Amino acid sequence: MRILIVEDEFKIANAIKKGLSQEGYAADAVYTGDDGLASALHDPYDLIILDRMLPGGYDGIAIVKELRSEKNMTPILMLTAKDSIPDRVAGLDAGADDYLVKPFAFEELLARIRVLTRAHNQKTPDAKLVLEGLVLDLRTKQATRESKTIELSLKEFSLLDYLMRNPGVVLTKQQIIDHVWDYDADILPNTVEAFIAMLRNKIDRPFASGTYIQTIRGFGYKMELKL
Numbered sequence: 001m002r003i004l005i006v007e008d009e010f011k012i013a014n015a016i017k018k019g020l021s022q023e024g025y026a027a028d029a030v031y032t033g034d035d036g037l038a039s040a041l042h043d044p045y046d047l048i049i050l051d052r053m054l055p056g057g058y059d060g061i062a063i064v065k066e067l068r069s070e071k072n073m074t075p076i077l078m079l080t081a082k083d084s085i086p087d088r089v090a091g092l093d094a095g096a097d098d099y100l101v102k103p104f105a106f107e108e109l110l111a112r113i114r115v116l117t118r119a120h121n122q123k124t125p126d127a128k129l130v131l132e133g134l135v136l137d138l139r140t141k142q143a144t145r146e147s148k149t150i151e152l153s154l155k156e157f158s159l160l161d162y163l164m165r166n167p168g169v170v171l172t173k174q175q176i177i178d179h180v181w182d183y184d185a186d187i188l189p190n191t192v193e194a195f196i197a198m199l200r201n202k203i204d205r206p207f208a209s210g211t212y213i214q215t216i217r218g219f220g221y222k223m224e225l226k227l
Contacts, residue, residue, distance in 0.1 A: 001117065001161060002026040002044070002179045006036030006063070007051040007079065012102075016049065019106050024141060024154035024161075025113075026182040033058035040067055044178045045074055047116060049109075052080035052091060061094045068095035075116040079104075114138060129164040132225040134203060134212055136164055143203060150202050155180070159195050160203070163213065163223040172220040196221060 003025050007013035013029040020027040028043075030036050033054035040048055040063065048067075052060035060078055067074065076098075078091045083101040091099050098112055114127055117138075129136040135144040141157040143150040152160065158180045163171070173189045181187045196213060204211040210227040 001046045001158065002028070002182065003113070004036070004039055004043070004045040004048045005029040006031075006033070006040075006048065006054065006060070008032065008054050009051075016106075016109070019109075021182070022154075023110060024157045026158065026180055026185075028183045032056040033060070033063060037063045037066055040072065040074065041070065043183075044175075046179065047113060048074055048076045050076055050078050050096070052078055052082060052087075060096075061090060064091070064094040064096050077109075077112055077116060129161065131164050131167050131212070131223065133209075134164070134225075136160055145203060145207060146209065148206075152202065153198075155195060156199050156202070159199055163221070167223050170216050170219050170222045175220070 003020055005013050005016050005027060007016065007029065008031050010031060013031060017027045017029045028039065030039055033056035035056070036050065036054065037058050039045075050060045050063060054060055054063075058066065060080070064076055064078070067076070076096045078096045078099050079102060080087065080091070080099070081102045088099045097116055100109060100112060118127065127138045129138065133145060136157075137144070138161070141152060141154070143152060143160060159176070162176065162179045173192045176192050177187050200211070200213050204213060210225050212223055212225055214222045214224055214226055216222055
């Protein structure tokens with residue numbers, strides 16, 4: 001899952017980016033309203049963490065309104081030092097999905113991210129992705145198949161998370177790069193192939209009951225159980 005952080009306080013933005021990266025998320029940080037809006041409009045993010053007070057031509061409220069007017073329905077979590085009820089109502093009425101007041105505990109931020117992604121994807125009501133007997137726990141970052149727990153690296157978890165959120169959909173290598181790696185990562189298509197191979201070695205090859213990751217030659221990969 002790829003997350004955009006729009007926050008003008010460098011220390012806060014970079015701390016959030018580092019923490020999210022350690023949790024297996026791909027995270028990009030920008031520091032002005034103008035850069036935040038441009039990134040949100042032109043790059044495929046799964047969630048946006050947005051400060052309300054930002055330098056530049058757009059503050060947080062203006063960014064939310066502009067994104068929603070462009071039919072961009074990416075979940076938005078607003079951060080702000082303003083904790084009055086009118087301020088929170090203004091953010092939510094503009095189109096934000098949630099509101100978190102500074103200072104905040106990082107654990108609460110993670111919990112709210114999980115809630116927002118569950119709400120956006122109704123297939124994750126209990127923080128688990130399930131596909132034909134394959135289960136991915138979004139809290140423990142472990143997969144389970146045939147009652148066997150499968151340990152995953154953070155990047156393997158991120159890749160499987162993205163694949164399982166798009167069952168039956170053919171995903172190109174570029175789409176996978178866009179959602180699993182952040183902007184600063186220097187990733188080539190054969191890097192995707194290598195991680196797909198590592199993931200297959202864990203969730204497919206040890207089991208005789210079919211394979212989940214299908215190669216669609218000339219196009220990409222599809223997550224679908226094939227017996």
